[in-house]
Amino acid sequence: MHTINKPTKYRISLKEPGIPGVLRMAEERFIFTPHDPRSLLKLDVPFRSIKVHKFSKDGSKQALLNLLHEGGGYIFEFDSFSDRNICRDFVGKILGKLQATCPSKDDKTVPDKTTPAPGEQLSPMEMEHRIKLLRDDSELQRLHKQFVMTAILTESEFWATRKNLLDDTTIKVTKQRTGFKSTMLADIRPSTDGRTNKVTFSLTPEIIHQIFAEKPAVHRAFLDLVPKKMSEKDFWTKYCRAEYLHRTNNSVAAAAEAAEDEELAVFLKHDDILADEIRHKIRRVDPTLDMEADQADDYIHLQDHGLLRDGGKETVDAESELSRRTLSQDLNRHAAVVLEGRAFDVELGDTRTVAEALARSKKGPSLETFDKNESQERLEKACRMTEIEDLRGPHQLPYAPLFIKDPREYFDSQQANALRALGDSNAGFKNTDYNFNLEESYAYLMKQISEAKVTGLNDIVQSDVALKVLNGLNQHLSSTKQHIGKGPFESVLDQLPSRTKDELMIHWSSIQELLRHFWSSYPITTGYLYNKVLRLKEAMTQIYNKLQEIKESVQSDYRHLVSLLVHPMLQALDAAFAHYDSEQQKRTAKGGAMPNGFFK
Amino acid sequence: MASAPSKLYSDDVSLVVVLLDANPFFWAAGAGGGNHPAATLPFAKFLDHVIPFLNSLLLMNQLNQVVLIATGINTCGYIYDSGNGGPEGSDNVSEISSEILLRLEEFVCKDRKIGKGTERAMGGSVSSLLSGSLSLALCYVQKVFRSGAIHPQPRILCLQASPDGPEQYVAVMNAIFSAQRSMVPIDSCVVGVQHSAFLQQASYITGGIYLKPPQLDGLFQYLAAVFATDLQSRNFLQLPKPAGVDFRASCFCHKKTIDMGYVCSVCLSIFCQHQRKCSTCGSEFNQAPREPNSASDTIRKA
Numbered sequence: 051m052h053t054i055n056k057p058t059k060y061r062i063s064l065k066e067p068g069i070p071g072v073l074r075m076a077e078e079r080f081i082f083t084p085h086d087p088r089s090l091l092k093l094d095v096p097f098r099s100i101k102v103h104k105f106s107k108d109g110s111k112q113a114l115l116n117l118l119h120e121g122g123g124y125i126f127e128f129d130s131f132s133d134r135n136i137c138r139d140f141v142g143k144i145l146g147k148l149q150a151t152c153p154s155k156d157d158k159t160v161p162d163k164t165t166p167a168p169g170e171q172l173s174p175m176e177m178e179h180r181i182k183l184l185r186d187d188s189e190l191q192r193l194h195k196q197f198v199m200t201a202i203l204t205e206s207e208f209w210a211t212r213k214n215l216l217d218d219t220t221i222k223v224t225k226q227r228t229g230f231k232s233t234m235l236a237d238i239r240p241s242t243d244g245r246t247n248k249v250t251f252s253l254t255p256e257i258i259h260q261i262f263a264e265k266p267a268v269h270r271a272f273l274d275l276v277p278k279k280m281s282e283k284d285f286w287t288k289y290c291r292a293e294y295l296h297r298t299n300n301s302v303a304a305a306a307e308a309a310e311d312e313e314l315a316v317f318l319k320h321d322d323i324l325a326d327e328i329r330h331k332i333r334r335v336d337p338t339l340d341m342e343a344d345q346a347d348d349y350i351h352l353q354d355h356g357l358l359r360d361g362g363k364e365t366v367d368a369e370s371e372l373s374r375r376t377l378s379q380d381l382n383r384h385a386a387v388v389l390e391g392r393a394f395d396v397e398l399g400d401t402r403t404v405a406e407a408l409a410r411s412k413k414g415p416s417l418e419t420f421d422k423n424e425s426q427e428r429l430e431k432a433c434r435m436t437e438i439e440d441l442r443g444p445h446q447l448p449y450a451p452l453f454i455k456d457p458r459e460y461f462d463s464q465q466a467n468a469l470r471a472l473g474d475s476n477a478g479f480k481n482t483d484y485n486f487n488l489e490e491s492y493a494y495l496m497k498q499i500s501e502a503k504v505t506g507l508n509d510i511v512q513s514d515v516a517l518k519v520l521n522g523l524n525q526h527l528s529s530t531k532q533h534i535g536k537g538p539f540e541s542v543l544d545q546l547p548s549r550t551k552d553e554l555m556i557h558w559s560s561i562q563e564l565l566r567h568f569w570s571s572y573p574i575t576t577g578y579l580y581n582k583v584l585r586l587k588e589a590m591t592q593i594y595n596k597l598q599e600i601k602e603s604v605q606s607d608y609r610h611l612v613s614l615l616v617h618p619m620l621q622a623l624d625a626a627f628a629h630y631d632s633e634q635q636k637r638t639a640k641g642g643a644m645p646n647g648f649f650k
Numbered sequence: 651m652a653s654a655p656s657k658l659y660s661d662d663v664s665l666v667v668v669l670l671d672a673n674p675f676f677w678a679a680g681a682g683g684g685n686h687p688a689a690t691l692p693f694a695k696f697l698d699h700v701i702p703f704l705n706s707l708l709l710m711n712q713l714n715q716v717v718l719i720a721t722g723i724n725t726c727g728y729i730y731d732s733g734n735g736g737p738e739g740s741d742n743v744s745e746i747s748s749e750i751l752l753r754l755e756e757f758v759c760k761d762r763k764i765g766k767g768t769e770r771a772m773g774g775s776v777s778s779l780l781s782g783s784l785s786l787a788l789c790y791v792q793k794v795f796r797s798g799a800i801h802p803q804p805r806i807l808c809l810q811a812s813p814d815g816p817e818q819y820v821a822v823m824n825a826i827f828s829a830q831r832s833m834v835p836i837d838s839c840v841v842g843v844q845h846s847a848f849l850q851q852a853s854y855i856t857g858g859i860y861l862k863p864p865q866l867d868g869l870f871q872y873l874a875a876v877f878a879t880d881l882q883s884r885n886f887l888q889l890p891k892p893a894g895v896d897f898r899a900s901c902f903c904h905k906k907t908i909d910m911g912y913v914c915s916v917c918l919s920i921f922c923q924h925q926r927k928c929s930t931c932g933s934e935f936n937q938a939p940r941e942p943n944s945a946s947d948t949i950r951k952a
Contacts, residue, residue: 455931516868522865
């Protein structure tokens with residue numbers, strides 16, 4: 051491809067005047083050389099770093115080309131649009147080509163720290179997740195370092211047990227939905243240009259959506275009228291007109307207009323859907339709330355109190371239906387809508403689809419359906435709140451009733467299983483422990499009871515035995531008090547030197563990690579698993595030895611404590627080793643050679 | 651079931667329900683001598699320790715009440731209730747003792763008679779019906795709760811000898827939870843060979859004391875020093891704490907005590923094998939049990 055040279059001005063920002071120079075574009079990079087050789091603003095940028103290019107419209111004030119890179123852009127002003135267009139097309143071609151040849155330049159962002167296992171393809175996104183998780187959680191990082199870096203576990207094995215962590219973060223990435231703006235519609239004021247009587251309202255899809263949500267009557271009218279009876283534009287003109295009339299408090303004019311035009315009247319009338327909704331809500335108000343008692347608490351009835359709207363004081367005009375739309379009502383309605391939030395996700399473009407989607411979302415929980423439950427609940431609540439305690443029986447504590455789906459199956463299957471199991475397990479038990487059969491046992495027991503009858507009660511406890519018991523109990527108490535700590539929340543760990551404590555904690559988490567992998571590898575079906583178990587066993591043996599060392603190395607004061615703590619760890623490891631050995635024996639018993647040639 | 655309407659206890663009066671293990675197999679095992687606990691402490695001696703303990707409980711407070719329940723292998727039954735005694739009879743220690751022994755004899759006869767008809771005992775079941783006697787005790791406690799606003803503070807003491815019967819797991823756990831709900835502590839004194847996982851859990855959950863006395867011939871002393879204290883005094887005393895609790899559960903299907911198992915995601919029933927359907931709540935588990943290694947397997951092959 052050829053190169054092009056064009057005179058241009060480089061502008062650091064749109065506000066500053068440009069620096070004249072020459073822009074030279076080649077296949078790989080573009081170079082800007084200012085005319086003033088002393089200027090330091092010389093550019094040499096590879097196209098790889100450019101993401102998008104933007105440009106001003108043909109015929110606009112300036113012929114601009116903006117090459118955006120991460121974190122900014124290079125703006126060039128050309129003398130003519132034709133020059134600019136040549137450069138623009140050139141850049142477009144190169145960028146298109148670059149994107150086609152290297153689809154993701156993120157390959158190099160995979161750090162050397164985490165090397166994916168062969169055959170495992172990780173998207174850079176996942177990789178970043180993992181790195182972030184490791185960075186945030188030092189414990190995790192330590193385990194990762196300890197096991198993955200030493201090749202005891204592979205990367206994928208390590209993360210396989212932590213899928214939930216990975217999932218969580220992907221959920222968090224989803225975009226937060228924006229709700230309605232909390233500013234009120236009243237803020238969209240009509241703009242007048244002082245010369246004519248023209249009044250301009252400007253409506254955006256966002257505002258329309260908000261109008262629909264806040265004024266169900268308008269919403270309904272829109273669904274009914276548009277586009278059957280009138281065009282969308284006419285509809286909104288009417289709406290704005292009604293709004294204007296209402297705003298100017300011109301009730302006479304409004305009434306006149308409403309009489310002439312029934313569609314316009316819809317907007318001026320009191321919103322009946324809203325009224326219905328409010329009536330429902332009032333019925334659901336806590337029955338113990340006494341609103342009448344609060345009536346005089348707001349000072350509204352006093353002189354010089356009240357709310358100002360649109361410059362004038364809201365006058366209570368009992369004759370006019372319009373005046374009932376008071377500011378506080380509007381405020382309340384707006385607050386309710388904002389709190390409700392957006393129930394659906396629709397591109398705010400086409401008004402019609404927005405209106406329909408809103409209608410659909412409203413249909414879902416209709417008010418009537420849960421009204422019945424509500425009234426029942428209300429009644430119960432009223433009873434509860436107003437009850438006089440000593441006239442009532444005790445409350446029933448809430449409990450979940452026992453629910454057995456099929457009692458016959460439940461009990462029968464258990465019984466059958468239990469008998470079978472008992473038959474197996476007790477045969478040996480009985481022979482060793484119990485020399486008597488049932489009859490003899492009963493006879494012996496009876497003999498004992500009659501013996502007790504005859505001998506009567508004497509010399510229950512020998513004094514030396516009593517002393518032994520007392521000493522034993524006291525020792526037990528003082529030792530548990532010392533070892534388990536005074537309060538139940540006081541940890542034994544806190545008494546240990548911090549170094550030993552840390553060491554123990556580290557080993558404990560390592561053991562857990564290893565054991566989790568160990569047990570999940572059984573049953574061993576492949577040579578891979580066999581190797582994995584072998585690796586894990588090696589690692590566990592090392593930790594086992596380390597634990598023993600810790601036990602020996604601590605000071606004598608803490609030795610007992612530490613051995614108590616280490617004991618369950620060793621037990622867990624012992625169980626794993628025992629399992630390993632028994633599996634191993636089974637394998638050799640089966641005939642030595644394993645399917646994959648592994649045998650021991 | 652409604653729980654007790656009010657909990658106005660008089661705080662130093664106790665109702666102690668003692669569960670006595672009268673398992674013939676266990677006690678007869680001591681006849682041959684040897685290391686068995688029943689050899690060091692035969693049933694006659696055991697009673698020698700327990701009956702004076704019951705008497706001393708009654709001595710501690712005039713209003714104290716003691717109930718003795720025997721646990722057999724076929725049945726359970728009330729043996730003695732200090733509240734039932736006539737105004738003149740209950741004072742005499744030897745009378746109480748002979749009453750207990752007489753009723754115990756009757757109980758053992760009854761237990762034997764019931765066992766004859768069924769194959770259960772011969773089938774080899776050697777564990778006592780702990781669940782049954784716990785239920786009897788709880789019923790008694792509930793009756794006391796309903797007797798009036800002021801009643802003694804109840805607690806249950808299990809004198810357990812025979813090993814746990816895993817087949818009773820669900821029943822025992824239910825009894826434990828109902829004791830917890832009605833705030834009745836279950837104390838346990840194990841004189842058998844092994845620790846009892848059931849009673850460890852019972853005492854842990856209900857806030858009672860669990861003790862397995864190492865010195866069996868001093869049983870009375872353990873009973874008097876540890877288990878005689880009423881609930882109010884326990885707040886001020888340092889009583890033995892168990893070093894650990896065996897929390898293992900029995901599976902619902904085969905009644906085996908298990909370390910690892912399957913849990914129904916709906917009702918938390920426990921199974922030792924994978925089930926296609928939960929036998930308790932009927933939920934169906936569609937997915938076949940995932941072999942523990944299958945997930946990692948597929949990842950590796952991919």
